[in-house]
Amino acid sequence: MTEAEGEVEPIVRDGKNLTEDNRYQIVETSPKGRFSRFKKELGNGAFKAVYKAVDSDTGCEVAWNVLKTHGMNKAEKERVRDEIMLIQKLKHPKIIHFIKAWHNREKEEVVFITEIMTGGSLKQYLKRIKNPHLRVIKQWCRDILEGLEYLHSQKPYPVIHRDLKCDNIFVSSSTGDVRIGDLGLSTFMKNSHNKTILGTPQYMAPELYEERYGPSVDIYSFGLCVLELCTKSVPYAECKTPLEIYNRVISGIKPLALERILDTEVKEFIELCLSPVDQRPHAHELLDHQFLVIDENNEKVHHPVQLKEEDISASLGWVDPPTPRLMEVSIRKGEKEPNSPTKVDLQIKKNDKEPMTPSIMEVSQKKNGKEDKEVKIELRVGFRDPFTKKTKNLRLDFIYNILNDTPDGISEEIMLAFSVDSSYGQVLSQVIRDKLLETLKDNDNEDAKKLKNDCRRDSRVKRVNTQPSLRKT
Incomplete structure (x- = not known):
């Protein structure tokens, strides 16, 4: 039956009835009853899910995070x-x-x-409106910069977002203004340079990889957001892995887009x-x-940004890179990358000045009707050139x-990204097996038992004496 005939035609997805009434069914209330959560989900991630809800005190719809x-683990x-x-302390119209x-x-x-x-x-919104005019992009840029100026001017310490991207910027469809959200990686900058590396590889400034950075990392990420707004392509979409992105970023190579x-x-x-951090x-x-001045008499502001033909993807639509495998990559300050080494010594460090505690993160994700199990693995890897004696610790x-x-x-992926000699493949694979056994x-x-x-089976079969020596500290 159709709505005109007196009944609402059910919405069916993956075999489930998702009528409007069903999606707006109240399934949970807050401890004091002020907020009611609907079944309708707005988004989700590894640890976080967002639902639509209502505030009974104001009658307004809200986001239930x-x-x-x-x-x-404790740190998380x-x-x-x-x-x-x-976020309780932050009050600004662009936040x-x-x-x-x-x-x-x-x-x-x-x-x-x-x-x-x-x-x-903003990313979802752009997929719907397709080609925003330059005038709109300039206004969004001003909104984002006003939010960043507020964060960076906080006293006694600036607040750094550290994960600014179009996924974390939100739009009011009625007014068109944007606001910065998802401050989960934000931090008060209590020292002159922060020393914790977190973020999304496609948007990370070079100094983030060195674990010493300030508020300017948000400006770098903002520049890549502007690039995405203009081209509809995620920065470094030409790269297959975050390690490839890392190599390009620290070499000063800009995105092809x-x-x-x-x-x-x-x-x-x-x-x-x-620009480089000091500039x-x-x-x-x-x-x-x-750039932010909007001249209404300039015809180009009333049209999308003019682009060359797409040459990094067969599609003219929104280009998303492969899902990143390496979530975090860091390089220690003062250790330079070897100059085209012909052979590399591989060291895996399990303990260091800042010990890496293995952690497990089981994430339930529905893919083709199956539930995948994912584990977060953390390693410290050192690549040393036997001739220059220089080491890069990642x-x-x-x-x-x-x-x-x-x-x-995974061993092959790491070796390919860092041009490690293939003779080190088995020893790196064994270290990953050992870490999996420890973590699980x-x-x-x-699935974990299997x-x-x-x-354990592969460890017995593949341990060979001819592999390069592995020093663990």
Whole structure:
């Protein structure tokens, strides 16, 4: 039956009835009854899910953000607490407004209520409107920079977002203005340079990889957001892995998409944001830049940014890169990359000045009707040139899919990205097996058991005396 005939035709997805009434069914209320959560989900991630809800005190729709604390280590739980403490203090028209928060110990989750942005994330919004005019892009740039200026001017310490991207910027579809959200990686800059590396590889400034950075990393990420707004292509979409992105970024190689922009004014503004850290302008300086001036008499502001033909993807639509495997990559300050070494010594460090505690993160993700299990693995890897004696120490954090990945496959990916001699393949694979066994030792689900058995079997078969020596400290 159709709506005109008196009944609402059911919406069916994946075999489930998702009528409007069903999606807006109230399934949970806050401890004091002020907020009611609907079944309708707005988005989700590894630890976080966002639902539509209503505030009974105001009658307004709000966002009900759920952060699962089950499986989190101590540091991750502290980050959740810090996020809530941080956003409670921030009040600015270009920052998502925080309303309330509480901890549900029974469900092992933290819930916090924020205002809801009707247009969703800027990335989602762009997929719908396709080709925004330059005038709109300039206005969005001003909104984002005003938010960054506010964060960076906080006293006694600036606040650094550290994960600014189009997914974390939200749009009001009724007014068209944008606001910065998802401050989960934000941090107060209590030292002259922060020393913790977190973020999304496609948007990370070079100095983030060195673990010493300031508010200017947000300006670099902002420049890449502008690039994405103009080209509809994620920065470094030409790269297959985050390690490839890392190699390009530290070498000063800009995303290929930048070369597609024909408008000199737009291109130069983006390049200014991507300048070396000592030359990069502050948010308040960019707000005075001529690029942000909107001249209504200039015809080009009423059209999309002019681009060259797409040459890094067969599609003219939105270009997304492969899902990153390595979530975090860091290089220590003062250690330079070897100059084209012909042979590399590989060292895996399990303990260092800052010990890496292995952690497991089981993420339930529905893919083709199956539930995939993913494990977060953390390694410190040193690549040493026997001739120059120079070593580059990297921290590699990656997600291992229990159902689809293999230690040998990940080893090959790391060797390819860093041009490591193939003779080191088996020893690196063995280190990954050892780390998996250590990380999964208390996990008794069937998939984990099978993986542990496979690792033990392969360890017996593939340990050979001819492999390069492995020094563990």
